[in-house]
Amino acid sequence: MVERGLYDKIIVTRSTPEIAESIGFLPGTEEEKMAPWLAAITDSLEVLHKQDENMKGILNYIMDKANIQFKSVNFMRGRSIQNAFVLLDECQNLTASQLKTIITRCGEGTKIVCSGNLAQIDSNYLNALTSGLTYIVERFKDFPGSTTVNLNGVVRSKLAAFAEENL
Template sequence: MDPEIDFVTLLGQAGTGKTLLTLAASLTQVLETKRYSEVIITRVTVPVGEDIGFLPGTEEEKMTPWMGALEDNLDVLNKPADTDPAHSGQGQSGGYGGDWGRAATMDLIRSRIKIKSLSFMRGRTFLNKFLIIDEAQNLTPKQMKTLITRAGPGTKVVCLGNIAQIDTPYLTEGSSGLTYVVDRFKGWPHSGHITLQRGERSRLADHAAEVL
């Protein structure tokens, strides 16, 4: 949230809330304080299992299947604070405006989020944007440099990742672009690094992250 910080690396095991916290911070600064004009999200498209092949559609439509975490977290951010009518005092839909109000809010949020493919980043310059690089552990140092150097005046870049979940076959914890930038930006006064320790997804997810 600090406007003096241009670059942030956010690490943590699965379920620690990296995407949720970053989305909340970015949308607050886009929709409320209007420090940035929009949120841009990108990630490398490395499948966990078998590749499903060619995806039809526009750039954003091709990226949509890779952005399940975005959809999940937007649902969390947009859900009513209390869905129990006995406690909310606003009827069965909970909260002012009910379902239509939440739908309108979601439409507004979606209009300020752009999903971009890593493949089309070369030559771009992002002015006054909040750029989120998701699954950054799967990027090479060269890819990371390409993305970060897209940042123009007024742009903040946040890299999210979990070094323990590298899916790119030829990358290791030591050669990952995420490890590289954490080390290279160490000590720069306009950068910050955060490591989240506690899982928030479920006790099953926490235990699996520890023992598997």
């Protein structure tokens, strides 16, 4: 997307667990602080490139070449994100207010993808009816340019599928 000139950068963000609303206690830069919560993204890149000899080098190359930035939801307020592809992961654990804060930061030429699984809500304060993901799906259903994609099934593992259905 970046190499083809569709966007200037890719921003990946997600909710952080409510027990650690602030990532300030972790050492390092914002990206280094976000690394534990964004491991799902790097896990996916590793699966795609598991045959590569120097996987870490390849992942760093991909992230640099594609200008992939890991950003905290906590630092989105006040920003104006222009000409970017934003991947907002784990939206099921965000409130409607948090999603509004993030979506209203999207400027011209920006596309946002909000992904999540209502069966994987692990917030003590949200459920499938009160999740921000449910809220935006309903609010954006008639917005031109908005699409909702529902995927069924669990591809991670049989164990994960069993846990999702029974816990």
